[in-house]
Each structure stands twice: as C-alpha cells, then as structure tokens.
Amino acid sequence: MYHYKDNSLFCEDTEISDLVNTYGTPLYVYSKNILKDNYARISNAFSHLGAKVCFSVKSNSNISILNILYKEGAYFDIVSGGELFRLLNIGVKGDRIIFSGVGKTESEIRKGIKANILYFNIESEDELNLINKIAIDLNMHVNITIRVNPNVDAGTHKHITTGTQENKFGLSVGQAYNIALKTADLYGITLDGFHCHIGSQITSTTPYLKAVKNLIRLSNKLKNKIPIKSINIGGGFGVPYGNENTPIPDISEFSNQLEPLLLNNDLQLFIEPGRYISATSGILLSELLYIKKSRNKNFAIIDAGMNDLMRPALYNSFHKITTVSKKIDSEEICIYDIVGPVCESSDCFGKNRKLKKLTKGDYIVIMxxxxYCASLSNNYNSRLKPAEVLVSRNNHALIRKKETIDDILSMERIVDL
Ligand SMILES: Cc1ncc(COP(=O)(O)O)c(C=O)c1O
Structure with missing residues (x-):
C-alpha cells in the first residue's frame, strides 16, 4: 500500500507529501489497511488450528491501532499495568487479555485480577505465590500459564533472543514441571497451560517447532496428574525489513508444520505476534536538514533521531530508507550515512546507503x-516525541499529537535543597 504514483510516494490513496505539509516532521504514518491485512493473514493462517491471535501491545501501543485490531477480533498480550490501562480505556474486555512479564508488581497483578483477564503468564515461583495470595485476598480465582524457557536458540539478534538459559525470561522445563504440580495446592489459581516466546524477528520455523515439541512433551508428562488446556507459542514471526537476504517464513506453511504436533493433544493454541502485524504498516518521515561531507563519507543529516526510532542504535537493525519524491533515473547515485541530530555516534539509521543524490529539503522515509519504533521513542536530548497519523484510503487523522516542551517540563520541578 506504500507505492509511488507520478514519482510521489503514497500511503494507500493518500499522498505522503500532503501529510508532511499538514503535520510536519518527524512523523509516524500508519496504513490502516496494511494493519488489517497483516492481522487477517496471520489469523487465517492459524484458523485451522483454532488459534487465538493475541497482538503484542508493546510493538505498537497507540490506542487507535489497538482499537482497529480489537474490532478485527484480536486478543492482546500485555506486559505492564500501563498497557492494561490502554486496553481497558478503549473498552477491551479482560477476557481478551493475557499478561506476561518477569516483573509484574503487586498493584499490576491486582489490576489484572480485577479486570478479569484471561490469564497471567507467570515467570517465577515467587510471582505465582503472590498471584495466588492476591487472588485469595480478593476472593477471586485466577488462571495462569507458566512461561517456559525451552533453551532453544532462535538464531536472531542476541538482544531479541529470549528462549535460552542465558535469558531472564521464563522457567526451565524442570522448574515448570515442579511448579505445575504445586499449582494443585494453590486454591486461588488454576493452571491453564504453558507458554514460550523464544525471540523476535525469527526467520526459520525450526526453533519454533523444537520449542513447541518441548511444551507438548511437558504437557503430556503432566497429563495424568494435572489437566493442561492450552499452549502459547509467543510471537517473533519475522518480517521483511528490506535487506532481502534474510528469508521470511511463510506463515501458512508454519501453521501447517505445527498441525501434526497439536493434532492429538486437544490443546487451545495461542500466538502473540506483534511485529508481524504492525511493522510493515508504519513509516517514519523526516526532513533532510544538511548534507555534510567528510574525507570519505557523505552524511545525510535528518530531523529524526535515535530517540524517535531507536531500533538501529539498539539492535543494529536494518530499515529500508527511501525518499518521498522518487528521483528521476538520470540522477547521480551517492552513498550516504543517514544520521540524526542526537549527540551519540549510534544515532545512525543506515550506513553506506546508495540513494539518488539528495538535496536539502528532501523528505526521507524510513520504512x-x-x-518497536514509536513505542520505544523517548525524550533524550529533550527532543519531542513525534506525532502519529493514521491513513485509510484517502483519509488521514492525527492519532498522537506531537509533544510540546511544556508537556515534558510539566513533569519536572525546580527544587533547590
Ligand atoms: C512474551 C512476548 N510475546 C510476544 C512478543 C512479540 O514479539 P514479536 O513482536 O516479535 O512478534 C514479545 C516480544 O518481545 C514477547 O516478549
């Protein structure tokens, strides 16, 4: 849905240069129909397995985005009281929400229980005992799943690998087995099943299949002692970022490969895709401020910084970069480092990118x-978080205002002790 018409970039039927003129830069733009298509593709691919698709709110937590997916039938995966509040605020019912995270506070657990969420995905025995105690205090009953760390290397960047013993997430298979048995004595809670999330931007189905086999083996081992109703295989499904040497798994083929593993087990399947649904729907627009040449580099300095979009600085991740106006074929090709204004050398969106010759005032598009872009944005260098706009065909609307310096300063006090 992002395409050029007469050398000008469009999102659906909306010309991007109109958005730049209306809202300024830096600016996040999301295509509603890409979001819906991505959701439909993954939920159709898993429908023959009866899977419940839980959108991972951390990937994009704007309430308009959440609202669109809720209307499409999504469930949600959350990791904080703030994410819970966002969902309740737009009218999402608790029975569409599951709550993960290694460090849930007592207050977050209370809020989750009172909201009647579907289940807590517990990550330690201490947390299990606390949830049980709070449930009993509140005279309520709570479903839980146990997050298992299946010790499978997802073969992804080390900062987004989560399923090996080096990582803080989940419990080993042995611990999960013992804790599952203990749940029989905790009358505030019921064990629903097991969960794992082995990492993000995974481009092969092999590690998933290994992890699922581990979860099923664990469920079967417990079968005669304690009933296991569900397994949750997390998210992590890779998407194309524009460096096409990484193969992206076909999501339907993946669900077909899972089918024989799940067939005789009568387990409700949950999946928690974030990136798969939201990544390709959004772009970040930015104005080219300066071209600066050093002895062996051309720096294209843009008005977006690592505070607005920190994935390249944080994970060294690749985003395709292009321009709003398609340059004409005859234009010279130059090699640029596309950098932001933040005072860090890691404030770089792409190194050695070949682009048609840029000139001051061009608009740059980070695809x-x-x-994990707007949701990771911050105020470093006292920079203001960008506005966000939703596009549907030829309609567009602001879904987050650009911050003002007053917004930031309103949190601070001058105190001299
Ligand atoms: C528990 C859990 N589920 C789901 C996700 C979503 O991952 P992705 O956006 O890669 O699909 C994450 C991401 O970190 C996660 O930690």
Missing amino acids: NAGA
Whole structure:
C-alpha cells in the first residue's frame, strides 16, 4: 500500500507529501489497511488450528491501532499495568487479555485480577505465590500459564533472543514441571497451560517447532496428574525489513508444520505476534536538514533521531530508507550515512546507503517502522516525541499529537535543597 504514483510516494490513496505539509516532521504514518491485512493473514493462517491471535501491545501501543485490531477480533498480550490501562480505556474486555512479564508488581497483578483477564503468564515461583495470595485476598480465582524457557536458540539478534538459559525470561522445563504440580495446592489459581516466546524477528520455523515439541512433551508428562488446556507459542514471526537476504517464513506453511504436533493433544493454541502485524504498516518521515561531507563519507543529516526510532542504535537493525519524491533515473547515485541530530555516534539509521543524490529539503522515509519504533521513542536530548497519523484510503487523522516542551517540563520541578 506504500507505492509511488507520478514519482510521489503514497500511503494507500493518500499522498505522503500532503501529510508532511499538514503535520510536519518527524512523523509516524500508519496504513490502516496494511494493519488489517497483516492481522487477517496471520489469523487465517492459524484458523485451522483454532488459534487465538493475541497482538503484542508493546510493538505498537497507540490506542487507535489497538482499537482497529480489537474490532478485527484480536486478543492482546500485555506486559505492564500501563498497557492494561490502554486496553481497558478503549473498552477491551479482560477476557481478551493475557499478561506476561518477569516483573509484574503487586498493584499490576491486582489490576489484572480485577479486570478479569484471561490469564497471567507467570515467570517465577515467587510471582505465582503472590498471584495466588492476591487472588485469595480478593476472593477471586485466577488462571495462569507458566512461561517456559525451552533453551532453544532462535538464531536472531542476541538482544531479541529470549528462549535460552542465558535469558531472564521464563522457567526451565524442570522448574515448570515442579511448579505445575504445586499449582494443585494453590486454591486461588488454576493452571491453564504453558507458554514460550523464544525471540523476535525469527526467520526459520525450526526453533519454533523444537520449542513447541518441548511444551507438548511437558504437557503430556503432566497429563495424568494435572489437566493442561492450552499452549502459547509467543510471537517473533519475522518480517521483511528490506535487506532481502534474510528469508521470511511463510506463515501458512508454519501453521501447517505445527498441525501434526497439536493434532492429538486437544490443546487451545495461542500466538502473540506483534511485529508481524504492525511493522510493515508504519513509516517514519523526516526532513533532510544538511548534507555534510567528510574525507570519505557523505552524511545525510535528518530531523529524526535515535530517540524517535531507536531500533538501529539498539539492535543494529536494518530499515529500508527511501525518499518521498522518487528521483528521476538520470540522477547521480551517492552513498550516504543517514544520521540524526542526537549527540551519540549510534544515532545512525543506515550506513553506506546508495540513494539518488539528495538535496536539502528532501523528505526521507524510513520504512517498516510500525513495530518497536514509536513505542520505544523517548525524550533524550529533550527532543519531542513525534506525532502519529493514521491513513485509510484517502483519509488521514492525527492519532498522537506531537509533544510540546511544556508537556515534558510539566513533569519536572525546580527544587533547590
Ligand atoms: C512474551 C512476548 N510475546 C510476544 C512478543 C512479540 O514479539 P514479536 O513482536 O516479535 O512478534 C514479545 C516480544 O518481545 C514477547 O516478549
């Protein structure tokens, strides 16, 4: 849905240069119909397995995005009281929400229980005992799943690998087995099943299949002692970021490969895709401020910084970069480092990118910026978080105002002790 018409970039039927003129830069833009298509593709691919698709709110937590997916039938995976509040605020019912995270506070657990969420995905025995105690205090009953760390290397960047013993997430298979048995004595809670999330931007189905086999083996081992109703295989499904040497698994083929593993087990399947649904729907627009040449580099300095979109600085991740106006074929090709204004050398969106010669005032597009981009933005260098706009065909609307310096300063006090 992002395409050029007469050398000008469009999102659906909306010309991007109109958005730049209306809202300024830096600016996040999301295509509603890409979001819906991505959701439909993954939920159709898993429908023959009866899977419940839980959108991972951390990937993009804007309430308009959440609202669209809720209307499409999504469930949600959350990791904080703040994410819970966002969902309740737009009218999402608790029975569409599951709550993960290694460090849930007592207050977050209370809020989750009172909201009647579907289940807590517990990550330690201490947390299990606390949830049980609070449930009994509140005279309520709570479903839980146990997050298992299946010790499978997802073969992804080390900062987004989560399923090996080096990582803080989940419990080993042995611990999970013992804790599952203990749940029989805790009358505030019921064990629903097992969960794992082995990492993000995974491009092969092999590690998933290994992890699922581990979960099923664990469920079967417990079968005669305690009934296991569900397994949750997390998210992590890779998306194309524009460096096409990484193969992206076909999601239907993946669900077909899972089918024989799940067939005789009568387990409700949950999946928690974030990036798969939101990444390709979004772009970040930015104005080219200066071209600066050093002895062996051309720096294209843009008005977006690592505070607006920190994936390249944080994970060294690749985003395709292009321009709003398609340059004409005859234009010279130059090699640029595309950098932001933040005072860090890691404030770089792409090194040695070949682009048609840029000139001051060009608008730069960072593609596939719908996941872990706006939701990770921050105020470093006292920079203001960008506005966000939703596009549907030829309609567009602001879904987050650009911050003002007053917004930031309103949190601070002058105190001299
Ligand atoms: C428990 C859990 N589920 C789901 C996700 C979503 O991952 P992705 O956006 O890669 O699909 C994450 C991401 O970190 C996660 O920690």
